[in-house]
Amino acid sequence: MRALNRPPTIIKPELVLKEPCLPDEFQQRIAELDGRIYQNGLAVSLERLLVLGRERFAKLLAADHEARSLQQITGVRTDLTDWPSVYYHCLISTGALDQVPVDPRKQFEQWHGLSREIDEIRSVDGFVDLWKVFGAQPQAVLRIYEFRDRFESLVFGQSMLQRLSADGRLRTKLFCGGQGQKCHLFDDWLPALEGEHHRISLRTHLQAVIFWLAGERHALPDSGKLAREIFNVRFVSRSQTAFATSLFEGFLLGHSDLRLWEFVGRQTRRMPDQFLLKLWHEELNRRYRRVQLFHRDWERCFLKEVGDHYAVDLNAHRAFVDGTIARLRSLVAALAALAVEEVCPGTIVARFQDSLLCKQQPDASVNRNVSDSLNAAFRHKSQKKEV
């Protein structure tokens, strides 16, 4: 009977991806720029780095003391630098894990192997997921996060010092298109650099890339305005703006339901209101219909046969979406760097996914040159690409 009732054959839509029109010899020029950045390195003041490091080490001890003042949660044996120690001493022994506000899978779902992502979302797999027990131990979560931030920053600072060359310059591939958490850790240590530096930020390029991919014609929303709408207030706090920004980013990246809840929670380190998230996700879907349709089409390309029905291969889909968007964001950053180099040659000392670091004040015409260069590259040119 099962063989007779096979699911109907579906024709998977062919994935059509827009690709930017890159200028001539783009790869060669960017490789030359990266080579020069790596070779020059960044001048770091050893003395200033040590002074900053000692100050921050004292603050790390203070954060450790603060976290341990909650003795019933963080006992003397808990190693706050180590996730398994925090997990067993602070979460399991205090029963905090039972208070993650996501219902476990029902018996029939377990029996039929459905909704497996609920188990992943319920799990607390590292410091990144500690906010999920915020409801159980809010003070402990805040203090452990403060300790972790200081600890990670010091690891970065110490590794900077250890990698410093004899000529006082730091050479690392992080400065040649680096992305992710390390860029934020580097920001903490900017005061240790020798001389004056200026930063060119690419603040909305994630939004711009996805709007371009989806063919969305609405203007990019302002996160402050969006926060005011969500919370129905005239003056928004920093945490409300962060919530609105994360919600919009999660929507742009195609997250929904519990995945969106997890994304926003990881970004803001607070327990998001599930009702508010659902309401505003629907509202964003309504406002930016093309983005919603774009993600729906992408998901359909990852349908696979599971028993007698089709289901989206969520892991493959997420890897593809994240990989594609990261690649396009890197291209935007690289194009912006080349545009700055055209106007002010030799000024860029480091380039990251969302900013450029220059050793002198950029020329006034930089903004226009960057926007011309990006407009020229991101014209509507479609290429068919198979998944």
Added chain:
Amino acid sequence: MSLICLGHRQLGDRHFDHGAEIDPGLLEGDLLDYWLDRKWCMESLDRRSLYQLFPVFSGCTHPQELAPNELAIYGVGE
């Protein structure tokens, strides 16, 4: 391994709260044994010493290496 203060103690002009780490080298020899016997402090293998993890900034002379995955995630990298 780290040396953890139990209860609130004073050593010279230094105050230690319960659970605070005592600087490596501050208590040595008979004085350390004296504190350990009276359970004023304990040696913990569970907790890594912050002083030893960041010897460059703490001035500790017995450094302890950070784990390779920590350096890979939070370090400057190649």
